[in-house]
Amino acid sequence: MSTADLRLAWRDVDWTGIVLAAVMAVVIIGPLVVVGLWAFAEVWRFPSLLPQEWGLRYWGMTLGRADVWAALSVSLQLSFVVTLLSALICLPAAYAFARLDFPGRDVLFLSFLTIQAFPRFGLLISIATIFLTLGLVGTFWGVVLIQLVNTLMFMIWIPTAAFQNVDRRLEEAARDVGAGPIRVFWSVTLPQAFPAIAAAILLTFVGTFYETEGAWLIGAPHVRTMPILMISFINNQLVVQLGAVLSLMLWVPSFLFLLMARRWMGPEALGRGLGG
Amino acid sequence: MATLTLQSLGKSFGTTAAVTGVDLVVGDGELVCLLGPSGSGKSTVLRMVGGFEGPTAGRVLIDGQDVTHLPPERRPTSMMFQSHALWSHMTVAGNIGFGLRLRGLSRADVAQRVDAALDTVGLPGYGPRRTDQLSGGQAQRVALARSLVLEPKILLLDEPFASLDQHLRERLREEVRDLQKRLRITMVFVTHGQDEALALADRIVVMDRGRVQQADRPDRLYRAPATPFVAGFIGQMNLIAGEVAGGRFVQGAMVLAAPVADGPALLAVRPEALAVSFGTGAGRLHRVTDFGSHAVAEIDLPEGTRVKAHLPEAPDAAPGMPVTVTPRRHTLYRDDRVLWVSDTAPGAAPVAVDA
Numbered sequence: 256m257s258t259a260d261l262r263l264a265w266r267d268v269d270w271t272g273i274v275l276a277a278v279m280a281v282v283i284i285g286p287l288v289v290v291g292l293w294a295f296a297e298v299w300r301f302p303s304l305l306p307q308e309w310g311l312r313y314w315g316m317t318l319g320r321a322d323v324w325a326a327l328s329v330s331l332q333l334s335f336v337v338t339l340l341s342a343l344i345c346l347p348a349a350y351a352f353a354r355l356d357f358p359g360r361d362v363l364f365l366s367f368l369t370i371q372a373f374p375r376f377g378l379l380i381s382i383a384t385i386f387l388t389l390g391l392v393g394t395f396w397g398v399v400l401i402q403l404v405n406t407l408m409f410m411i412w413i414p415t416a417a418f419q420n421v422d423r424r425l426e427e428a429a430r431d432v433g434a435g436p437i438r439v440f441w442s443v444t445l446p447q448a449f450p451a452i453a454a455a456i457l458l459t460f461v462g463t464f465y466e467t468e469g470a471w472l473i474g475a476p477h478v479r480t481m482p483i484l485m486i487s488f489i490n491n492q493l494v495v496q497l498g499a500v501l502s503l504m505l506w507v508p509s510f511l512f513l514l515m516a517r518r519w520m521g522p523e524a525l526g527r528g529l530g531g
Numbered sequence: 532m533a534t535l536t537l538q539s540l541g542k543s544f545g546t547t548a549a550v551t552g553v554d555l556v557v558g559d560g561e562l563v564c565l566l567g568p569s570g571s572g573k574s575t576v577l578r579m580v581g582g583f584e585g586p587t588a589g590r591v592l593i594d595g596q597d598v599t600h601l602p603p604e605r606r607p608t609s610m611m612f613q614s615h616a617l618w619s620h621m622t623v624a625g626n627i628g629f630g631l632r633l634r635g636l637s638r639a640d641v642a643q644r645v646d647a648a649l650d651t652v653g654l655p656g657y658g659p660r661r662t663d664q665l666s667g668g669q670a671q672r673v674a675l676a677r678s679l680v681l682e683p684k685i686l687l688l689d690e691p692f693a694s695l696d697q698h699l700r701e702r703l704r705e706e707v708r709d710l711q712k713r714l715r716i717t718m719v720f721v722t723h724g725q726d727e728a729l730a731l732a733d734r735i736v737v738m739d740r741g742r743v744q745q746a747d748r749p750d751r752l753y754r755a756p757a758t759p760f761v762a763g764f765i766g767q768m769n770l771i772a773g774e775v776a777g778g779r780f781v782q783g784a785m786v787l788a789a790p791v792a793d794g795p796a797l798l799a800v801r802p803e804a805l806a807v808s809f810g811t812g813a814g815r816l817h818r819v820t821d822f823g824s825h826a827v828a829e830i831d832l833p834e835g836t837r838v839k840a841h842l843p844e845a846p847d848a849a850p851g852m853p854v855t856v857t858p859r860r861h862t863l864y865r866d867d868r869v870l871w872v873s874d875t876a877p878g879a880a881p882v883a884v885d886a
Contacts, residue, residue: 427610427616428610428616428677430583431581432677433604433681438633447619449620
């Protein structure tokens with residue numbers, strides 16, 4: 256290769272892209288690496304770039320605790336139940352918003368979005384006072400209910416956009432070859448909207464798994480989810496390694512879920528779903 | 532194989548009428564084109580036949596049976612959409628076989644008929660492909676196979692080739708034409724391209740502003756347009772507004788025999804029926820375009836109308852030269868109806884001309 260060729264190749268390199276990728280790597284992956292290192296560090300003092308002593312002692316400590324396993328189980332149960340209920344409630348509502356015309360449709364749709372505009376904590380507190388009189392505070396189903404409120408936006412907004420994006424002519428073509436309205440929904444509308452709906456379900460699951468405010472306000476002290484356990488760990492005894500180990504453990508379920516999502520749908524489908 | 536009858540069919544959206552009083556009989560095995568500019572109501576008529584729009588007036592009958600209020604899935608019609616409307620979550624075979632599966636055919640029967648349909652449209656072996664692996668033309672062929680496989684009585688096509696390039700469009704058009712002749716399907720085809728209509732149709736229904744202007748054979752539409760709109764829409768036509776007085780049509784210096792009642796009239800002359808002589812007259816030559824096989828002269832008449840005339844070859848004439856035009860054959864319209872047609876025999880000269 257001549258020097259001229261080299262210079263050309265040099266100029267062809269997309270430097271903006273490389274710089275952007277590097278900055279994003281530092282900002283996004285950097286903290287993850289630090290947390291990952293802390294989880295396996297036994298001694299790590301300031302000037303050193305890497306931990307002085309490595310080990311699995313804190314993993315043993317964390318995994319040996321019964322409350323960690325109980326919290327993990329509660330978190331998983333909670334996420335599954337909330338996601339399932341949210342899908343059952345929100346998907347038919349989303350279809351109605353997208354395709355049916357009924358009085359008050361726009362006002363109702365907006366009301367789901369305005370929930371997100373209020374300061375969340377204020378809303379949660381007023382709900383908590385109602386739950387207190389109903390005896391729902393400190394119960395699993397109380398937490399399920401409060402979490403459902405949080406999922407409404409994603410589970411209605413995204414699927415509504417998804418149903419709206421399904422080309423009417425696809426449905427008409429199915430009617431044309433002999434499918435009734437219900438058959439058209441199951442065989443054409445739902446499969447066409449599925450990637451975006453799957454994205455909404457994924458977001459709901461992960462969001463519920465990590466939610467702390469509602470879970471803490473309604474669930475404490477009887478219902479302890481993983482993130483709440485982590486907060487109490489850090490509040491009681493500031494051991495960085497315990498926090499790091501719990502972070503990694505919390506990261507596992509959502510990572511598995513993301514992998515599953517990748518299997519169902521390509522990134523472009525996910526993007527299309529989120530973009531509406 | 533079926534006849535389609537539309538009886539004073541109408542459709543209004545709120546107070547706006549999209550389609551008004553359409554009467555039409557499409558015979559068994561006939562290919563009828565609905566032709567018109569966008570907004571003329573041709574697609575709405577087709578969608579009412581397919582059952583996708585409910586008419587606000589009139590009836591739709593297929594083989595004498597009233598289907599006006601049947602939903603699309605219970606009509607013996609099949610529609611081909613402009614956007615092919617293939618289901619992207621199914622394979623090609625899945626798309627074609629969907630209607631068959633709904634009818635409860637066995638897996639083997641479905642597979643066999645899907646293969647036969649793919650053969651018919653010239654795509655053998657394409658069954659397992661995904662729809663996004665198809666080109667635009669292939670996608671339309673699959674859509675055609677999906678319609679044909681159900682053996683509909685009437686095939687409806689809503690500008691199915693509009694999104695394809697010119698060359699492919701012409702080829703698919705011929706294939707559809709051959710297929711229609713071979714299978715003897717009754718077909719209604721919507722298009723806004725007159726070439727497509729002239730190339731395909733046994734009969735053309737020209738529509739404008741929701742009304743049928745004329746339903747006739749392609750050659751009759753060209754030679755005997757029933758309204759000024761059809762005259763201007765099919766092929767090229769010079770339309771000149773004027774007055775009839777005392778049995779003569781007068782416009783500026785142009786005077787033509789017109790043995791009809793006095794009043795305003797619209798003169799229609801095809802460019803090939805307009806004789807031109809250069810050197811004298813009140814017209815002015817604007818431009819000459821040489822197309823090789825013939826030339827077209829554009830001439831400004833004194834009252835401001837610009838007319839076109841076909842010439843066998845480009846004349847040796849400069850823009851601005853005085854010109855006389857003489858209609859060899861012409862039609863007069865009044866109130867959207869034919870008022871008078873000149874003697875079509877060549878050489879029958881009008882009374883007096885000086886334009």
